[in-house]
Amino acid sequence: MNEIVQIQNLIYEIRGYKVMLDSDLAMLYEVETKVLNQAVKRNIQRFPNNFMFQLTKEEFDILRSQFVTSKTVNEKRGGRQYYPYVFTEQGVAMLSSVLRSEKAIQINIQIMNTFVRMRQWAIENKELAKRLSELEQYFIQHCKDDKEEFQKIYQALGLLMDRTKPAKIGF
Numbered sequence: 001m002n003e004i005v006q007i008q009n010l011i012y013e014i015r016g017y018k019v020m021l022d023s024d025l026a027m028l029y030e031v032e033t034k035v036l037n038q039a040v041k042r043n044i045q046r047f048p049n050n051f052m053f054q055l056t057k058e059e060f061d062i063l064r065s066q067f068v069t070s071k072t073v074n075e076k077r078g079g080r081q082y083y084p085y086v087f088t089e090q091g092v093a094m095l096s097s098v099l100r101s102e103k104a105i106q107i108n109i110q111i112m113n114t115f116v117r118m119r120q121w122a123i124e125n126k127e128l129a130k131r132l133s134e135l136e137q138y139f140i141q142h143c144k145d146d147k148e149e150f151q152k153i154y155q156a157l158g159l160l161m162d163r164t165k166p167a168k169i170g171f
Contacts, residue, residue, distance in 0.1 A: 021063075
């Protein structure tokens with residue numbers, strides 16, 4: 001379970017996709033980022049735009065602000081030479097066909113399990129949000145006389161609703 005939480009912290013939402021950075025995947029697979037990207041480029045036909053894409057400067061800057069880092073693209077002392085590639089769930093699955101190590105297989109299984117759990121969580125919270133909205137409507141109709149008590153309930157429901165919204169990065 002701890003591995004799933006760690007992997008979940010490496011998944012971002014960009015352009016409406018849940019994605020992982022090439023450098024994070026390389027770290028998990030215990031290879032250099034350039035080795036991972038070279039393997040992908042040798043098999044580029046397996047990675048259409050909905051499996052993998054390169055971040056724009058704006059997306060990279062927004063992402064960098066999410067996880068504090070001093071490294072920028074083209075920084076003279078050890079920075080990236082290009083904007084990172086990101087991989088969707090399907091792209092991560094495809095990586096298992098180009099990275100054939102035992103470590104890559106085990107990490108891919110963990111990543112796929114993480115994506116599945118995140119999808120389940122989103123479905124469960126969608127139902128929770130619907131039920132909270134129904135409760136809100138009930139209290140609006142039945143608690144008109146006690147406004148102070150209603151305000152407390154309404155604030156509590158608002159906090160719960162905010163916690164069910166995932167953070168988005170990018171456009």
